[in-house]
Amino acid sequence: MIWSLVRKDLLLESRTKEITISMLAFGLTMIMIYALAFSASPAMYRSFAPGLFWVIILFASALGLHRMFVLEKEFDAFSLSISAPVDRGIIFLAKWISGTILLIISETVIIPPFVMFMGLSLPNNWLIMIMIIIIGNLGIMAVGSLVSGLAMRAKMSEILLPILLFPLVSPLLIASVKATNGWFQGIPFMNWQFWVLLMITFVVVFALLGYTIFDHITEE
Amino acid sequence: MVVIVAMAWNIYNIFTNTPMVPDQHWAQKIFYIHVPIAWTGFLSYFIVMVAGMLYLINKEQKWDRLGLAAAEIGTLFVTLVLITGPIWAKPIWGTWWTWEPRLTTTLILFLIYVGYFMLRSFGGHPERTSRYAAVLGIIAFIDVPIIFYSVQLWEEQFQSHPQVDITQQNPDIVIPFLISLIIFSMLFSFMLRFRIHILKIIDLRNKLK
Amino acid sequence: MLAVANIKKSFYHNPVLNNLSFKVNDGDVIALTGKNGAGKSTLLRILARISQPDGGTVIYNDVDIFKAQASARRGILYLGNEPGLYPSLSAIENIEFASRIHGALPVAEDITTTLKNIGLSEQINDPIKIYSKGMLQRLKYALANLLPWSILFFDEPFSGLDIEGKNLALDCLNTWKMKDRTMIFVTHDVEWGLSFCNRLFLLEAGSLKIDQSADSIDVKTIMNGLQ
Numbered sequence: 001m002i003w004s005l006v007r008k009d010l011l012l013e014s015r016t017k018e019i020t021i022s023m024l025a026f027g028l029t030m031i032m033i034y035a036l037a038f039s040a041s042p043a044m045y046r047s048f049a050p051g052l053f054w055v056i057i058l059f060a061s062a063l064g065l066h067r068m069f070v071l072e073k074e075f076d077a078f079s080l081s082i083s084a085p086v087d088r089g090i091i092f093l094a095k096w097i098s099g100t101i102l103l104i105i106s107e108t109v110i111i112p113p114f115v116m117f118m119g120l121s122l123p124n125n126w127l128i129m130i131m132i133i134i135i136g137n138l139g140i141m142a143v144g145s146l147v148s149g150l151a152m153r154a155k156m157s158e159i160l161l162p163i164l165l166f167p168l169v170s171p172l173l174i175a176s177v178k179a180t181n182g183w184f185q186g187i188p189f190m191n192w193q194f195w196v197l198l199m200i201t202f203v204v205v206f207a208l209l210g211y212t213i214f215d216h217i218t219e220e
Numbered sequence: 221m222v223v224i225v226a227m228a229w230n231i232y233n234i235f236t237n238t239p240m241v242p243d244q245h246w247a248q249k250i251f252y253i254h255v256p257i258a259w260t261g262f263l264s265y266f267i268v269m270v271a272g273m274l275y276l277i278n279k280e281q282k283w284d285r286l287g288l289a290a291a292e293i294g295t296l297f298v299t300l301v302l303i304t305g306p307i308w309a310k311p312i313w314g315t316w317w318t319w320e321p322r323l324t325t326t327l328i329l330f331l332i333y334v335g336y337f338m339l340r341s342f343g344g345h346p347e348r349t350s351r352y353a354a355v356l357g358i359i360a361f362i363d364v365p366i367i368f369y370s371v372q373l374w375e376e377q378f379q380s381h382p383q384v385d386i387t388q389q390n391p392d393i394v395i396p397f398l399i400s401l402i403i404f405s406m407l408f409s410f411m412l413r414f415r416i417h418i419l420k421i422i423d424l425r426n427k428l429k
Numbered sequence: 430m431l432a433v434a435n436i437k438k439s440f441y442h443n444p445v446l447n448n449l450s451f452k453v454n455d456g457d458v459i460a461l462t463g464k465n466g467a468g469k470s471t472l473l474r475i476l477a478r479i480s481q482p483d484g485g486t487v488i489y490n491d492v493d494i495f496k497a498q499a500s501a502r503r504g505i506l507y508l509g510n511e512p513g514l515y516p517s518l519s520a521i522e523n524i525e526f527a528s529r530i531h532g533a534l535p536v537a538e539d540i541t542t543t544l545k546n547i548g549l550s551e552q553i554n555d556p557i558k559i560y561s562k563g564m565l566q567r568l569k570y571a572l573a574n575l576l577p578w579s580i581l582f583f584d585e586p587f588s589g590l591d592i593e594g595k596n597l598a599l600d601c602l603n604t605w606k607m608k609d610r611t612m613i614f615v616t617h618d619v620e621w622g623l624s625f626c627n628r629l630f631l632l633e634a635g636s637l638k639i640d641q642s643a644d645s646i647d648v649k650t651i652m653n654g655l656q
Binding site: 041108133146147150151153154155159163166167168170171174175178194195198200201202207209213216217 | 235276312328329331332334335338339342343348351352354355356359360362363366368369370371373374
Binding site for chain 3: 008085107
């Protein structure tokens with residue numbers, strides 16, 4: 001059942017491309033804005049690149065999440081999913097997974113220009129960084145899907161969503177930046193592995209919480 | 221009435237009966253207000269979570285009123301923490317703000333609750349926003365330990381406030397502190413019950429319309 | 430099959446539904462009428478668990494739908510005023526998705542045949558946002574013919590249909606009625622309601638002012654209630 005929902009989300013996205021395009025266009029724009037506003041030496045870029053990266057991803061995610069749920073509101077399509085005999089927790093999990101997949105797709109377009117414009121030279125063991133990115137995305141999308149459910153039917157949902165999302169996600173942000181920084185500076189994994197553990201904890205807590213509580217926020 | 225008298229006495233007591241801590245002098249006195257307010261603020265947010273859970277389980281209006289009242293008072297207290305914190309910090313550390321773990325956690329929690337009140341206002345009809353606010357109250361407090369842990373490990377150079385183990389302090393400090401804590405709890409409980417009462421009246425008026 | 434008890438629903442402290450109760454038996458065909466804003470669509474959305482009541486219960490096959498697992502709601506099909514489908518997906522894709530989440534495996538030929546029968550043979554692979562209102566309405570009938578259901582909640586069955594569409598719709602409705610299927614329609618067409626349905630509800634001031642079998646109702650009473 002989850003896969004029917006995820007398939008539907010991805011199919012929808014492949015038709016409209018709204019979500020990925022808004023995320024990556026916004027991400028690229030943000031990179032340029034930051035580069036222009038903070039024209040700095042390469043050494044300085046290196047020091048705040050991890051933080052900047054996650055800030056961009058977070059803002060792009062907020063945009064993507066908003067679009068994901070707007071797509072459900074068009075033509076009252078969401079009523080199809082919630083009137084069907086599908087557990088609402090499953091709907092949450094599907095949004096979580098679809099959102100993460102779409103975010104990862106957008107990142108494949110955002111990351112190369114980011115690295116290039118910041119003039120960064122990356123360590124070789126990029127497999128770990130990919131893992132960090134995926135876990136971070138899962139975390140953002142877990143809280144994000146939950147919070148989107150709350151903001152979806154609200155007035156000013158474009159503003160309400162980030163306002164709710166960002167404070168809640170702050171520990172994940174801290175941990176992701178710390179982990180990314182550790183990797184980027186070439187520090188041995190042992191020294192910063194607990195940040196990754198914190199990220200994983202965050203993902204697990206919010207995925208479970210979302211699954212349990214989503215039922216209460218699907219109805220009008 | 222009792223509460224007002226008690227609070228007045230409390231302030232007086234803090235001024236006259238507590239010893240002067242050598243390097244902090246008058247600024248340290250804020251400790252007797254700042255910490256109890258912080259504890260009661262967090263207690264209030266805990267109550268929001270519990271009220272939220274109870275409301276989702278049996279949908280009784282009283283839990284929604286409790287949740288809203290506790291959210292309001294909690295936010296008020298937390299705002300005071302964010303104000304008294306800098307007042308304490310300036311004489312001691314020389315800056316108004318420092319990214320110290322507990323203060324940072326408080327700030328994040330404050331921002332979450334800004335969102336809470338926005339949700340209550342813009343989330344739609346009150347019958348729905350009660351439900352949504354309950355969910356947010358639960359999410360918020362579950363996030364608190366994670367926030368605190370991550371912020372604490374975040375920047376090692378930001379040590380906590382003079383991290384004093386309360387039980388090992390001089391009794392001249394501990395006793396007034398505990399008294400202050402008790403009095404602030406009384407204040408909190410009084411404000412909470414008063415606010416709930418007002419919300420009840422508002423609900424009744426809405427029903428009669 | 431369905432037992433609704435003491436449903437309350439308010440918006441901004443204005444009660445729209447107030448202690449609403451009724452029972453639906455197998456094979457009942459109910460016309461739910463009332464003035465604009467009486468709460469008919471709201472009621473239907475509550476029955477489909479799209480909206481949550483402020484009080485009361487909805488028991489479907491002896492299970493409280495607001496407390497039970499989702500699988501207990503198998504057999505409920507809601508067709509609302511809005512299309513209730515994804516505008517960027519095609520008719521076929523929408524139906525495939527709807528089938529899957531209702532627990533049925535879609536068969537491509539059945540879908541295309543049904544769409545043809547309902548007058549939608551062209552543009553079945555185009556995104557449905559290009560459809561007219563009448564076409565979207567016909568699509569709902571295709572859904573109802575392809576998805577498995579035991580009880581149908583249909584909000585305004587004839588909305589937007591031209592004469593040909595309405596005839597096709599009546600064919601479907603008559604077929605379902607002959608098969609003794611249970612249905613609740615929100616409708617403003619009282620005459621059709623009285624002729625087609627076996628029970629008629631008039632929703633007024635939050636509760637059912639009339640809940641009778643269609644034979645025993647005087648048309649004048651209804652029309653008065655709708656003034």
